[in-house]
Amino acid sequence: MSTPLVEARDIVKRYGPTVALADGRLTVLPGESHALVGRNGAGKSTLVTVLTGLQAPDEGTVRFDGEPAPPLSDRDAWRSKVACVYQKPTVVPELTVAENLFINRQPLHRGFISWRRLRGEAAALLDTWDVRVDPEARTADLKVEDRQMVEIARALSFGARFIVLDEPTAQLDNREIERLFSRMRALQDSGVTFLFISHHLQEVYEVCQTVTVLRDARWITTAPVAELPRRALVEAMAGESIAEREHSRDAVADGAPVVLDARGLTAPAYRDIDLTVRRGEVVGIAGSSGSGKIELAESFAGLYTPASGSAQLDGRPLPFGDVRAALGAGVGCVPRDRHGQGLVFGMSIGDNATMSVLDRLGRFGFVAGERRRRFADELIERLDIHAEGPEQPVSDLSGGNAQKVVMARALASDPRLLVLINPTAGVDVKSKESLLARMDNAREDGTAVLVVSDELDDLRRCDRVLVLFHGRVVAEHPAGWRDHELIASIEGVDSMPAGAGSPAEGVDHG
Secondary structure, eight states: OOOOSEEEEEEEEEETTEEEEEEEEEEEOTTOEEEEEOOTTSSHHHHHHHHTTSSOOSEEEEEETTEEOOOTTOHHHHHTTEEEEOSSOOSOTTSBHHHHHTTTOOOEETTEEOHHHHHHHHHHHHHHTTOOOOTTSBGGGSOHHHHHHHHHHHHHHTTOOEEEEESTTTTOOHHHHHHHHHHHHHHHHTTOEEEEEOSOHHHHHHHOSEEEEEETTEEEEEEEGGGSOHHHHHHHHHTSOOOOOOOOOOOOOTTSOEEEEEEEEEETTEEEEEEEEETTOEEEEEOOTTSSHHHHHHHHTTSOOOSEEEEEETTEEOOOSOHHHHHHHTEEEEOSOIIIIIOOTTSBHHHHHHGGGGGGSEETTEEOHHHHHHHHHHHHHHHTOOSSOTTSBGGGSOHHHHHHHHHHHHHHTOOSEEEEESTTTTOOHHHHHHHHHHHHHHHHTTOEEEEEOSOHHHHTTSSEEEEEETTEEEEEEETTOOHHHHHHHHTTTTOOOTTOSSGGGOOOOO
16 A cells, blocks of 8 residues: 555644544545545534644644655645645636736746746646646636636645645536546546545545545544445434435415516526416526526526516515615525625624614614514524524634524515525535525425525425526426436536527427
């Protein structure tokens, strides 16, 4: 057996009275893609901070290629060993690709930056690792997957051959994910080793050879992916047997009142959308990243104004382009990005959860503190948010609990239409189940629910799923669809009717 490229043994890390990692272990062999999985709070992030030299362990050892890890103060030595590509990019968006690749180490000529050499060295680096990006392109203009590859190339330029990928697929669609995986495999063939962190367990089986599970700040198991069935992996993460669940439900009656009725909605991202959602109905919208599905959902939440068409909510015109007016009309929304759109991280859990209903908690602009606290306590209990109380900063929460706060705010106003955009992205198995249970509860309470998601598990809870392809609805799948049927529609397979010029022109219902 070859010497491990990375080996962490008996890692313990405490933050005051909190034990963030009680028994961290990891052994990664050269050239493999190794998955690190576990629920939020399992200790993954803490282990990564130790592996990347951002924190020293209180106990335990880290070795690279059989040699002890460098001292924390030697940042250049750490950069030559390991790099982490985080879910949120660390590139500077306003700089070019070349400037980001060699930031703080630009080639100089007579004390000034040599822009010609900078562009040449950047092009050579990108070519070496087959990263097909224009070195003079502004980084903000790149696709997410290309920004990730720029970060990987930057890490490789320091000599690192061990790359940590932290939720790299969270903002990618199916095609982009497959391209990322193809690039990972090619880099593995060139001697690069990956630690792959993801809540999407199917991706572990697609791209990784070995998996390590952490639970409750402890190492649980390390096993070849091919020898660990998905059910056993989930049970190792959860610490309990996972029973197969059928989300059976009564069909929505044809006579149930229509809550949302949209006709002919057209915008740059979508065209001629007719859509109805009845009381107590959950309608899913699926599609690739360029399908227009997110823009359509955000239109109902007041973020965009369609160029033409109309929508009614409970028989009244739905205001477009005005989030406050949409909220007042009865729309609650969980936005696609909890970091940028969903939470104010300088505020408490209670402030975040109640900001959409302040008018109910006081008069003339004054909010009754005790009333607000009681209301926030009820939301915390209702959403099963694991927190010390409403005054705790929302920035202290794990990803799953932070997303529950976003869901709590959406439900606080008792919406008639609940718009959920990727509601379980980047959360652990139990938090995902809890969030989807809240969606089920809303349905049972008679709320009309619109779910836009890249997660098949989210869409399985829907009464029907509409598929957008190039901005048009090309298919509708009733509950009980099979994975391959929905994926085929999303990818535009068999979506072209006889005589049509392109898959975007319609759907073959035959």
